[in-house]
Amino acid sequence: ETGVTQSPTHLIKTRGQQVTLRCSSQSGHNTVSWYQQALGQGPQFIFQYYREEENGRGNFPPRFSGLQFPNYSSELNVNALELDDSALYLCASSSARGVEQYFGPGTRLTVT
């Protein structure tokens, strides 16, 4: 059984650019949630995808968007990057919109 994987592991972008982060869910899981974790803080919920549709969203602006594909993998897109977007972006998968979520290793995004 494969766990949650994310790519890339690290990324450096310039303010104003756009970024796409990718996540493959754990085998058997059809729901993907994205979280942002600033240094020294707990993860903050961005949104969740189930059956290729957004299923709940946290307090993040529209420039944070996502996709889920038929194979349940997912992308997080962030437009017009700001310095405060620098963080660890975590993807978590679960089964049938369950709350028991399993996290990937994260993508470390640095915006300069």
Add this chain to the structure above:
Amino acid sequence: GESVGLHLPTLSVQEGDNSIINCAYSNSASDYFIWYKQESGKGPQFIIDIRSNMDKRQGQRVTVLLNKTVKHLSLQIAATQPGDSAVYFCAENEGAGSYQLTFGKGTKLSVIP
């Protein structure tokens, strides 16, 4: 707004002793709680969960206690080992169709060999 928080940001424990990590929550609608362990450079790892209709749940070397009266959650680790050194987060879910987890800031556990 309502959030999950922690009493102690750091905890140092002698190897072999028991550890207790505490968490206070303020959302009375929360009905599901999870403890996660996060090691440096890794994503959070699921440890144990508990639903609001329970007050205690045990796993391998870990026990979670839930006191709904005072909105308090704790994680007990028996015979703490150096590999237990990490940041521990409690997270809550309010149910009722909400699938997001709300995390506290975390407690750093350091195990002294």
